[in-house]
Amino acid sequence: xxxxxxxxxxxxxxxxxxxxxxxxxxxxxxxxxxxxxxxxxxxxxxxxxxxxxxxxxxxxxxxxxxxxxxxxxxxxxxxxxxxxxxxxxxxxxxxxxxxxxxxxxxxxxxxxxxxxxxxxxxxxxxxxxxxxxxxxxxxxxxxxxxxxxxxxxxxxxxxxxxxxxxxxxxxxxxxxxxxxxxxxxxxxxxxxxxxxxxxxxxxxxxxxxxxxxxxxxxxxxxxxxxxxxxxxxxxxxxxxxxxxxxxxxxxxxxxxxxxxxxxxxxxxxxxxxxxxxxxxxxxxxxxxxxxxxxxxxxxxxxxxxxxxxxxxxxxxxxxxxxxxxxxxxxxxxxxxxxxxxxxxxxxxxxxxxxxxxxxxxxxxxxxxxxxxxxxxxxxxxxxxxxxxxxxxxxxxxxxxxxxxxxxxxxxxxxxxxxx
Numbered sequence: 001x002x003x004x005x006x007x008x009x010x011x012x013x014x015x016x017x018x019x020x021x022x023x024x025x026x027x028x029x030x031x032x033x034x035x036x037x038x039x040x041x042x043x044x045x046x047x048x049x050x051x052x053x054x055x056x057x058x059x060x061x062x063x064x065x066x067x068x069x070x071x072x073x074x075x076x077x078x079x080x081x082x083x084x085x086x087x088x089x090x091x092x093x094x095x096x097x098x099x100x101x102x103x104x105x106x107x108x109x110x111x112x113x114x115x116x117x118x119x120x121x122x123x124x125x126x127x128x129x130x131x132x133x134x135x136x137x138x139x140x141x142x143x144x145x146x147x148x149x150x151x152x153x154x155x156x157x158x159x160x161x162x163x164x165x166x167x168x169x170x171x172x173x174x175x176x177x178x179x180x181x182x183x184x185x186x187x188x189x190x191x192x193x194x195x196x197x198x199x200x201x202x203x204x205x206x207x208x209x210x211x212x213x214x215x216x217x218x219x220x221x222x223x224x225x226x227x228x229x230x231x232x233x234x235x236x237x238x239x240x241x242x243x244x245x246x247x248x249x250x251x252x253x254x255x256x257x258x259x260x261x262x263x264x265x266x267x268x269x270x271x272x273x274x275x276x277x278x279x280x281x282x283x284x285x286x287x288x289x290x291x292x293x294x295x296x297x298x299x300x301x302x303x304x305x306x307x308x309x310x311x312x313x314x315x316x317x318x319x320x321x322x323x324x325x326x327x328x329x330x331x332x333x334x335x336x337x338x339x340x341x342x343x344x345x346x347x348x349x350x351x352x353x354x355x356x357x358x359x360x361x362x363x364x365x366x367x368x369x370x371x372x373x374x375x376x377x378x379x380x381x382x383x384x385x386x387x388x389x390x391x392x393x394x395x396x397x398x399x400x401x402x403x404x405x406x407x408x409x410x411x412x413x414x415x416x417x418x419x
Contacts, residue, residue, distance in 0.1 A: 006183070007125040011134050013180060014118045017081050019141030019148070020173050021114045024088040024107065025053070026149035027169065031162040035100075045097055051360075052101045053108040058356035060112025065349020066206060068117050069342050073124055074185045076345070077117030078177055084110025085173025092163035092170070115139065115332070115352060116345035123336045123344050124185075129277050132287070132333040136270025139329060143263030143321075147256045209343050209350075212403060217396045218335055218347055219354045221389045226355025227362045228382045229324060232258070235366065236317060239375055244310050254314050261318040265325025269294065273330050283337050284400040287330045288393075294330075295390040297323035301383040305376050320382060327386065337400050 028035075032046060041049075068076030087106035094100045118138040126134040153165040160168075209215055237255060240246040246254070269290050276286035297319060304316040335351070336344040369377055 007134075010121065010125055010183060011137050013176065013183075014077070014121050014138040015141035015144075016176060017077065017141065017180075018114060018118055018139055019145035020081070020169060020176065021084065021111045022142040022145030023149045023152070024084060024145075024166075024169055024173070025111060026146060027088070027153050027165045028091070028104070030150055030153045031157065031165050034157065034162045039096065041097060041100075049097075049100055049104050053104040054356060054360055056105045056108030057112045058108075058353050058360065060109045061116065061352035061356060062346070062349040064113025065116035065345040065347070065352075068113060068120050068345040068349075072185075073117055073120040073345075074180070074183070076113060077121060078180045080110045080113035080117055081173055081180070082110070082177045084114075085170045085177065087170075088173065089167045089170025091166035112352070113349075116349040119332050119336055119348045120341075120345040123341055128283060128337065130274055131336060132270035132273035132277075132290075132330060133267070134270065135333045135336075136267040136325075136329040139332065140263045140266035140325075143259045143266060143325070146259040147263065150256070204342060206346065209339075209346055214338055214397055214403065215347055215350065217393060218331075218351045221331070221393060222351040222355035223358040224389050225385055227359045227366070228320075228385055229355075230359040230363065231366060231378055231382065232317065232320065234363070235370070235375075235378070238370075240310070240313075243375060244313065246310055254310070257314055258318040258321040262321040262325045265322040266329050269326030269329040270333065272326075273333065287334045287337065287400055288390075290326050290330045291334075291393070292390055294323040294326040295386040298386040299383050302379045305379045323386065334400050338397075338403055340402060340404060 028049070032041075035041065036046070064076065064080060084107050087103050087110060090103045090106070091100070094103060119135065122131060122134045122138050152169075156164045156168060236258075237251050240251050240254070273286045273290045276289060277283060281289070301316055301320045304313050307313050307316065332348060335347050339347050366378060
């Protein structure tokens with residue numbers, strides 16, 4: 001394989017893109033305090049705004065993944081970042097609820113293609129010995145975006161008003177798109193081989209991808225586990241306030257810690273996996289070793305319910321985020337190891353849609369459990385679901401291997417298809 005030094009600049013740009021995606025989606029959760037005062041939106045109306053985003057986000061995870069596999073990561077991710085950056089900037093021009101719902105829908109359309117595009121970009125530029133580390137860097141930006149969003153939004157709002165919190169990140173995204181399209185897109189294979197891969201890979205229909213047992217295993221894992229991550233993102237501030245009695249100001253000083261742990265583990269999980277491969281571990285053993293240890297770490301999460309101090313509770317939340325970061329990096333890398341250059345984004349997209357749909361369905365149930373009982377069942381589920389998912393993964397996909405006879409020809413390995 002021929003290596004291009006520019007590949008590290010490419011993955012850095014993807015790191016920035018995933019960071020912008022999380023930053024842009026979180027601005028509203030902070031600015032809504034001022035927006036509600038100015039426009040008088042009710043909490044129910046704010047709920048519809050969030051539903052608008054989640055609906056288009058879930059839809060475009062799959063559609064965006066399929067389009068990126070068809071047209072390539074450079075075009076696909078570039079257009080996606082452009083769409084959500086313009087949509088985010090338009091938030092700063094809104095004058096009423098219909099506009100906010102529309103702009104939020106457009107934001108979800110763009111962001112839905114972000115992670116499928118990131119996975120495809122990494123596959124294009126990195127081989128199996130560097131792919132997990134590169135994936136960790138690529139998706140690690142999302143955690144850093146989540147860390148930066150609250151202080152940046154508050155700072156911009158105090159200086160220029162809440163609208164600037166949308167417009168300025170949106171403009172940064174547009175600049176990113178310009179830089180992205182100027183990159184000379186040289187793949188890590190020869191031009192002739194790349195053309196042949198593209199020609200043959202386009203013959204793989206969407207329906208064929210759905211016939212692989214492995215596709216459904218990855219879909220079901222995200223369906224099972226994503227509600228845990230959304231619980232951590234959406235309910236922890238409320239838990240700290242209502243159960244732990246933490247002040248609003250202190251929540252802001254604590255809540256970034258778990259996301260920092262997530263960003264570190266995204267990169268570390270990929271680095272460790274690739275290190276194992278370079279030390280003669282098989283792809284299967286390397287990915288599953290990191291995922292297995294990550295699943296084991298989550299078994300400590302239920303103790304959050306019983307610890308007496310806020311600091312230890314936040315530490316256990318950070319431990320969960322650390323485990324999730326190691327898990328998700330190797331999960332996405334395993335998809336690329338199995339599905340290759342023209343199906344990776346589609347499967348990442350399908351699984352992301354499954355996770356978003358699951359979270360949409362279960363979020364009201366979480367609210368009912370918390371309201372009528374306690375947070376205890378949620379902590380228990382957070383600790384047990386990852387080991388369950390890993391056990392199922394190890395049984396249903398006993399060996400992580402490419403599903404085609406040869407990666408260069410992308411001829412389906414019919415024996416691997418689950419009829």
